[in-house]
Amino acid sequence: MGLPAGFRVITEMTYTPSPLARGYTGKTLYVHVGSGKIESRPVTQQMRDVFIGGKGFGLWRLWNAVSPKTQWNDPENEIVIASGPVGGTTSYPGSGKSLVVSLSPLTGSVMDSNVGGYFGPYLKFSGWDALEVQGKTREDVVVFIDGTSGVVQLLACPKLDVNTHVLSETLMHAFAASDAPRDIAAVSTVTTGEGAEHTRWGCLNFSFFDLKRKAARIKQAGRGGIGTVFRDKGIAALVVRSPAVKPDSNAPADLSKLQGAGARINKEILELDEKQCDMRRVGTAHLVEIMDEYDLLPTHNYRFGSHPDASKIASSVWRQRFGQNMPDGCWIGCTMSCSHAVDDFPLRTGPYKGRRVLVDGPEYETAAGSANLGVFDPDFVLEMNFYCDTYGIDTISFTTGLAFVMECYEAGILDSTKTGGLELRFGNGDAALAILHQMAAGQGFGTVVGQGIRRMKDHFVREFGADRAFIDSIGMEAKGLEYSEYVTKESLAMQGGYGLALKGAQHDEAWLIFMDMVNNQIPTFEDKAEALHYFPMWRTWFGLVGHCKLPWNDIEPADNATTSAPAKVPEHVANYCEIFSGVTGIEVKPADLIRQSERVYNFQRAFNVRMGYGTRAHDRIPYRSAGPVTEAEYESRHDRYDKQLREKLGLDPAKMTTEAKVAALRAHREAQYEKLIDAVYKRRGWTADGVPTLAKLKELGIDFPEVVAVVQPHQ
Ligand code: SF4
Structure with a gap:
């Protein structure tokens, strides 16, 4: 099969795809988009033993590619994509995740972002445990990996519309072996969009072909601006064409073990999901009304946790809007199938105005982000969701960043003369969409907003005389990364979940709000510290092996509440031991899996230290995440706060x-x-000061000389 029209080979490498053995191919692929170098690199035994796969492989490859001086936009920075040994399993739900690792334009340090879609498993079935992309090029390129014929090509490409909903569909058809849906479905792409070029909030979209709709679908590696790195490198897309996927494509050591564990949880999902989270019908959007009820749904830049209009963007609305009323999985065999979409949505703004499009989502975070802007209009949520995705902009950073702008506007720090005429007040959805289109075009006040909250704060102080203490208190970022969408004021543990997360303020290390403030299961500092040790280890582990977090505790066995540790879902933890040993042939207990994570977690912290971060000063949080900044905010919940002053501090609020x-x-x-x-x-x-001790590194077996050299000065 020849190249699609307009593409030209810059360099290529032919290879014989290594047969998979127990979840690994034993090789990673390196592509330098600047020099055109393409090479195969071995996966060493140390990589398997210490770094396992996924995020671990990404961190190790990146560590060896960069120096402490490397900036996110230096050619030396890499984007590393890897699934993990379990990734690509079709017998157990949620086994198709990939992890993307790079230096972030928002934080300056190491970023990791997890994502569904088919690219990671297809990469592996094409012979590669990871893909490492380095270098920079002035003209847009596409990296094409053809696992069906054993060739990797760096391609110069014609002028393309880089926005994802156009490019992913175009490339999936162009690089498919034929027009047959099964051949199109054998192709997966990684793309971003124009917004990634002009902001620091670029996300990556990983595609999969929806055979029901006969359309390209996407999932996002959203956090930390890795899409911005992608476009800065001059990459238009990564494309993989995979051999056919079979139940044993991952060559597991014991397929029957996987199938046994898979059958157990599939039964639970089919019998219990509808009564529990109803992920198969509404996905994570079911959280909107729950968060609102518990005063945890961010509204008006996290000032408040509920809103009378929240029902307008709650799950009942999405239940009606989601197409085909059937489950949608982002990887083959995921019975949880929470990746829903709205079909045929008519766009009313922007360059694609008037077209009817498929919108992937909304997820909870996107709907809750809209609440944070004070906009409770489902059509706005869908329009914003679509344009963020196709422009390659992270919906979380966009909404949290713009909520900060709106509060600055209402506080008088900004006005329409400073925003190019836009009235950026809470509730103004039209102005929010205008800013989004400006970001994609690289125009107007959108270019200021797209730099992220940390840089906006400096800009507002310098250019507009903003009060530094005030905007530091209300700008919801930690380590430079915008907060995801939960109000944490009443949960100290969740404040730690955000502030202590290695990459910045994202909830995917520890989500402890309910354990802490609703169920009161972790009352002491030691209990909270234990939770902030234990739960990030599981989230890390999922990112090492290529597994999705959701089938862990968004579905629970019927008798889970009667176990000794319901929050840990012991039956599912036992399943993870089964699936790890079922794939790799290595027998493990839960403590072994925790240890696998602890090694990589501590390595990542040491990596942060190496890049000039990773110490206590970088674990600070804005006060808005811990308590009321303004008097109006205090008064809105004065009963609660007055009670705390009386009971915890012995003060008399009446005086x-x-x-x-x-x-x-x-x-x-x-x-x-x-x-x-x-x-x-x-x-x-x-x-x-928050640096791993030498004793800890030794205990974990990661006291490599280069790691010791990094932490030694901090002991
Ligand atoms: S649970 Fe949802 S996000 Fe996770 S793998 Fe399945 S469909 Fe994808």
Whole structure:
């Protein structure tokens, strides 16, 4: 089969795809888009033993590619994509995830982002455990990996519309062996869009072909601006064409073990999902009304946790809008199938105005982000969701960043003369969409907003005389990454979940709100520290092996509540031991899986230290995530806060001004956060400044000379 019209081979490498053995191909693929170098690299035994796969492989390859001086936009920076040994399994739900690792334009340090879609498993079935892309080129290129004929090509490409909904569909058809749907479905792409070029919020879209709709679908590696790195490198797309997927494509050591565990959880999902989270019908969007009920749904830049209009964007709305009323999986065999889409949505703004499009989502985070802007209109949510995706912009950073802008506007820091005429007030969905289109075009105030909250804060102080203390308190970012969509004021553990997450303020290390504030299961500092050790280890583990978090605890066995540790879902933890040993042939217990994670987790922290971050100063959080910044915010929940002043601090709120009450509560809560950090560092085996101790590295077997050299000066 020849190349699609307009493409030209710059360099290529032919190869014989290594047969898979127990979840690994034993090779990773390296492509330098600047020099055209393409090579196969071996997976060493140390990589398997210490780094396992997925995020572990990504971190190790990146560590060896960069120096402490490397910036996100230097050619040396890499984008590494890897699934993991379990990735590509079709017998157990949620086994198709990939992890993407790079230096972030938002944080300057190491970023990891997990994503569904078919690219990661297809990459592996095409002979590669990971893909490492380095270098920069001025003209757009496509990297094409053909696992059916054993060739990797770096291609110069014709002028393309890089926006994802156009490009992914175009390339999936162009690189398919024929027009037959099964051949199109054998192709997966990684793309982003124009917004990634002009902001630091670029995401990557991983595609899969939906055989029901006969259309390209996408899932996002959303966090940390890796799409921005992608476009900065001059990459238009990565394309893989895979051999046919079979139940034993991953060559597991014991397929029957996987099938046994898979049959158990599939039965649970089919029998219980509808009564529990109903992921198969509404996906994560079911959380909107739950968060609203518990005062955890961010509205108006996290000032409040509920809103009378929340029902307008709640799950009942999405249940009606989601197409075909049937489950949608982002990898083959995922019975949880939570990746829903809205069909035939008419766009009313932007360059594709008037077209009817497929919208992948919304997920909870996107709908909740809209609440954070004070916009409770489902059509806005879908329009914003579509354009963020196709422009390659992370919906979380976009909504959290714009919520910050809106609060600055309402506080008088901004006005329409500074925003190019846009009235960026809460609730103004039209202005929000206008900013989004400006970001894609690289025009107007959108270019300022797209730099992210951390850089906007500096800009607003420098250019508009904003009060530094105020905007530091309300700008919801940690380590430079915008918060995802949960109000954490009443959950100290969740404040730690955000502030102590290695990559920045994302909930995918620890989501402890319910355990902490609803169920009161972790009352002491030591309990919270233990949770902030234990739960990130599972999230890390999923990212090492290529597994999705959702089938862990968004479905629970019928008797889970009667077990000794319901929050840990012991039956599913037992399943993970089965699937790891079923794939790799290595017998493991839960403690072994935790240890696998702990090694990589501590390595990632050391990597942050190496890049000039990774210490206590970088684990700070904005006060808005710990308590009320303004008097209006305090007064909106004054019963709750007054009670705490009385019971926890022995103060009499009746004798205090609101200003004094805000200050007293703040002093208390900030001190509590510092105590929490002390407890967590101690539990994790880190110094008081948050650096892994030499003893910890030794215990974990990652006291490699180059890692020791990084942490030694901090002991
Ligand atoms: S549970 Fe949802 S996100 Fe996870 S693999 Fe299945 S469809 Fe994808």
